[in-house]
Amino acid sequence: MGIRVGMDLASVADIADAVAVHGDRYLRRVFTDREVGECRDAAGSIDPERLAARFAAKEAALKALAAPPEFGLALTCIEVTTGRGGAPELSLGGRASELARGAGIGALSVSLTHDRAYAAAVVVAETGAVRT
Secondary structure (H helix, E strand, O other): OEEEEEEEEEEHHHHHHHHHHHHHHHHHHHOOHHHHHHOEOOOOOEOHHHHHHHHHHHHHHHHHHOOOHHHOOOHHHEEEEEOOOOOEEEEEOHHHHHHHHHOOEEEEEEEEEEEOOEEEEEEEEEEOOOOO
16 A cells, blocks of 8 residues: 655635635635635635635645646545544545546545645545555
């Protein structure tokens, strides 16, 4: 069995700016409705730190999947949600799922962190190949 690791760091200000400038168009292109919903506070405003952490996780997942740019993978094929116990969960759909299957990737784990200016994520992908 082997593993692949992807890591990414995102600027909270850059994500907040993208939302401010492009609004719903940006959100629909990068995030699923569930992700956006989970990043809203009680007043309905988007928490840019939480959104940036999810963006970092998507980028980290692309690295763990070793997704070639020409594969044309939409970021909405990678979804980062909050699990029952509050821990983040990562799921793949569409072409991301196809890419993972083709690479022999089974389980995926994700860890997120954020603090005012930056958000980071690490994704670990378990592969079925045995390494010696």
